[in-house]
Amino acid sequence: MHLYDVRDKTVVVVDILRATSCMVTAFAHGVESITPIASLEECRNMKTRGYVISGERDGKKVEGFDKGNSPFEYVGDQVRGLKIAFTTTNGTLAIEKSKDAKEIVIGSFLNLTSVAKHLLLGENNALIVCAGWKGRVNLEDTLFAGALVDKLKDYLGPDCDAPLAARYLYNLAKEDMISFLNTSSHVLRLNKLNIHEDIKFCVAMDQFKVLPKLKNGTLVVN
Amino acid sequence: MHLYDVRDKTVVVVDILRATSCMVTAFAHGVESITPIASLEECRNMKTRGYVISGERDGKKVEGFDKGNSPFEYVGDQVRGLKIAFTTTNGTLAIEKSKDAKEIVIGSFLNLTSVAKHLLLGENNALIVCAGWKGRVNLEDTLFAGALVDKLKDYLGPDCDAPLAARYLYNLAKEDMISFLNTSSHVLRLNKLNIHEDIKFCVAMDQFKVLPKLKNGTLVVN
Numbered sequence: 001m002h003l004y005d006v007r008d009k010t011v012v013v014v015d016i017l018r019a020t021s022c023m024v025t026a027f028a029h030g031v032e033s034i035t036p037i038a039s040l041e042e043c044r045n046m047k048t049r050g051y052v053i054s055g056e057r058d059g060k061k062v063e064g065f066d067k068g069n070s071p072f073e074y075v076g077d078q079v080r081g082l083k084i085a086f087t088t089t090n091g092t093l094a095i096e097k098s099k100d101a102k103e104i105v106i107g108s109f110l111n112l113t114s115v116a117k118h119l120l121l122g123e124n125n126a127l128i129v130c131a132g133w134k135g136r137v138n139l140e141d142t143l144f145a146g147a148l149v150d151k152l153k154d155y156l157g158p159d160c161d162a163p164l165a166a167r168y169l170y171n172l173a174k175e176d177m178i179s180f181l182n183t184s185s186h187v188l189r190l191n192k193l194n195i196h197e198d199i200k201f202c203v204a205m206d207q208f209k210v211l212p213k214l215k216n217g218t219l220v221v222n
Numbered sequence: 223m224h225l226y227d228v229r230d231k232t233v234v235v236v237d238i239l240r241a242t243s244c245m246v247t248a249f250a251h252g253v254e255s256i257t258p259i260a261s262l263e264e265c266r267n268m269k270t271r272g273y274v275i276s277g278e279r280d281g282k283k284v285e286g287f288d289k290g291n292s293p294f295e296y297v298g299d300q301v302r303g304l305k306i307a308f309t310t311t312n313g314t315l316a317i318e319k320s321k322d323a324k325e326i327v328i329g330s331f332l333n334l335t336s337v338a339k340h341l342l343l344g345e346n347n348a349l350i351v352c353a354g355w356k357g358r359v360n361l362e363d364t365l366f367a368g369a370l371v372d373k374l375k376d377y378l379g380p381d382c383d384a385p386l387a388a389r390y391l392y393n394l395a396k397e398d399m400i401s402f403l404n405t406s407s408h409v410l411r412l413n414k415l416n417i418h419e420d421i422k423f424c425v426a427m428d429q430f431k432v433l434p435k436l437k438n439g440t441l442v443v444n
Contacts, residue, residue: 003357003358132382133382135225136225136381136382136383136384137382137383137384137387138382138383139383139386139387142383142387158407159358159407160354160355160358160359160360160407161358161359161360161361161364161406161407161408162358162359164361164405164406164407165359165361165364165387165391168390168391168394169387169390169391172390172394183386184383184386185380185381185382185383185386186383
């Protein structure tokens with residue numbers, strides 16, 4: 001991140017497994033707002049202010065929290081109208097690191113086309129911030145970046161070879177993304193937590209048309 | 223780099239186009255030592271101390287320097303025994319950033335198998351530092367990383383998905399690396415400087431068996 005000047009850019013934050021997939025799913029089911037919070041304690045304190053508190057550390061739900069990091073916790077009528085405070089290992093940190101951006105939007109395979117359209121209609125340069133895993137590269141976020149670059153390739157040019165590399169990887173993976181991801185470090189890590197259904201859910205393309213945007217520190221869709 | 227603790231690691235520094243390819247070529251032709259220097263001025267001063275001064279900025283040879291950054295300047299009998307002071311846009315900076323490593327070696331396609339053998343025979347963890355272009359990702363260094371990971375895959379495990387991604391890219395590119403690289407930002411940049419022959423030279427595998435190592439701030443092979 002320190003290599004990029006984000007001030008003139010629309011930053012697309014992506015944490016496919018599973019923070020940004022959860023966020024997109026939640027908004028598609030009528031959640032009112034999601035406030036990303038970096039620390040566990042700060043998030044816990046939001047409970048007294050009328051927020052549903054959601055949190056994950058190292059892939060596991062946080063004790064005492066209302067919700068964890070599975071997209072299936074953010075579907076159905078019961079989430080409609082909720083204000084959620086959300087803290088995760090990588091996703092909320094990526095949002096925090098992007099805070100000086102001109103605009104921050106939330107990306108996932110679930111709302112890929114909505115993100116692409118937004119970037120095409122806007123005038124800003126774009127930076128895709130892959131949350132990764134504890135500061136390291138992961139495959140699933142890179143594949144999302146590749147899918148997005150693939151959609152935009154006739155309109156936007158790359159600033160280095162990273163978008164190109166991501167697009168090659170996406171084209172290699174796209175026919176069977178789940179098998180491809182089965183070799184990745186993060187999926188191997190999450191396999192231990194039995195979340196195959198979550199992974200399947202998170203790599204489905206264009207399930208929802210919402211585009212969460214950060215406004216005054218809180219994600220909203222309107 | 224700031225995400226990795228290099229103190230317990232053998233760092234392989236790579237700048238395929240063209241710093242580390244030049245270094246490997248130079249040692250294969252009998253150069254005695256190469257001292258990487260970060261700044262242009264400092265490098266210029268080495269001239270008075272009996273060094274041949276080599277330098278490149280933005281892909282171009284530096285005015286007043288003895289040699290530039292083309293591997294063809296480092297072949298033949300006339301380089302035997304030379305002590306070279308070398309400064310480049312990205313390669314020498316990558317060495318500087320790796321300075322706390324347990325060991326630093328120089329990698330290129332030209333000495334790929336020598337690097338792989340060294341890592342297999344050693345006991346250190348390994349980090350491949352792709353010099354990139356001004357701090358950004360480039361394809362050619364990533365492909366080298368992928369080729370090295372491919373050789374080591376049965377012996378060393380990855381710490382994140384970056385080695386895996388690099389290996390996928392290498393396997394996609396290996397049948398025709400030159401065509402693959404023709405789409406990369408750096409090759410497009412260098413094309414303007416008419417260095418097609420350099421690129422062809424730099425992607426040839428295992429031409430030399432030398433393994434330059436940093437000792438007291440200077441690269442040597444013995």
